[in-house]
Amino acid sequence: MAAQLDLFGTPLLPGLSYGEDVLDAAEEAALVEAIDACELTPFRFQGWTGKRLTTSFGWSYDFDRGRIAPGAPIPEFLSPLRERAARFADIPAAELEQALLIRYDPGAGIGWHRDRPMFEHVVGISLGKPAVLRLRRRADTGFDRRSLPLAPRSIYHLCGEARHAWEHGIAAMERTRWSVTFRSLSALGRRAAALAQG
Numbered sequence: 001m002a003a004q005l006d007l008f009g010t011p012l013l014p015g016l017s018y019g020e021d022v023l024d025a026a027e028e029a030a031l032v033e034a035i036d037a038c039e040l041t042p043f044r045f046q047g048w049t050g051k052r053l054t055t056s057f058g059w060s061y062d063f064d065r066g067r068i069a070p071g072a073p074i075p076e077f078l079s080p081l082r083e084r085a086a087r088f089a090d091i092p093a094a095e096l097e098q099a100l101l102i103r104y105d106p107g108a109g110i111g112w113h114r115d116r117p118m119f120e121h122v123v124g125i126s127l128g129k130p131a132v133l134r135l136r137r138r139a140d141t142g143f144d145r146r147s148l149p150l151a152p153r154s155i156y157h158l159c160g161e162a163r164h165a166w167e168h169g170i171a172a173m174e175r176t177r178w179s180v181t182f183r184s185l186s187a188l189g190r191r192a193a194a195l196a197q198g
C-alpha cells in the first residue's frame with residue numbers, strides 16, 4: 001500500500017505509512033465486539049490512572065517496572081488482522097509478537113510519547129471514529145509538527161525516523177474509538193524477552 005503522500009508527493013514523514021480499508025465494516029463491528037468482551041483495564045503509570053482502557057497479548061509492558069513480561073497468546077480473532085498488518089508493514093506476521101487493544105471512551109486520548117525501546121515496528125489499526133495522529137519533534141525553535149487523520153478501518157505503520165525521532169499522541173475524542181496495535185520486538189526487546197523467559 002502506498003505511503004501517505006502530501007501535496008508534493010513526498011511521504012508525510014520517513015517511516016510513516018498509512019492505508020485505508022484494511023478491513024470491512026462487518027469485520028470492524030465484530031472486532032469491536034471482541035475487544036469489548038476482553039477484560040480492559042485503565043492504563044496505569046506510577047499511581048496515575050489514564051482514561052483509556054487497554055489489554056495486551058504476547059507481551060505486556062509494565063510501565064511501573066520498565067520491563068516487558070510474557071502475556072497470554074495473541075487470540076485467534078486477531079489473526080487475520082495481524083496477517084494484514086504484517087503485509088502492510090512488509091514484515092513476517094510472526095514478528096508482530098505483541099497485540100495491544102485500546103478503547104478510548106469520550107474524553108480519553110493518549111499524550112505525547114515514543115513507544116518503549118523494547119519494541120521496533122508499530123502497526124496501528126483504527127476502529128470506530130476518526131481520530132488524528134499527531135506527531136512532533138523538537139527543533140531549534142519549538143517543535144516540527146505533523147498530523148495524520150486516521151479514518152476508521154485504516155492502518156498506519158511507524159518505523160525508522162517517524163518511530164524513533166518523533167513523538168506521537170492522539171487528542172481526546174468526543175466519541176468512542178478503538179485501536180489495535182501490533183508491535184515487533186527490537187534487539188533490546190529480544191534480549192529482555194530472553195531474560196524474562198529464563
Ligand SMILES: O=C(O)CCC(=O)C(=O)O
Binds near residue numbers: 110115170
Ligand atoms: O491508539 C492508537 O492508535 C495509538 C496508541 C499508541 O500510540 C500506543 O499505545 O503507544
Ligand SMILES: [Fe+2]
Binds near residue numbers: 115168
Ligand atoms: Fe504509541
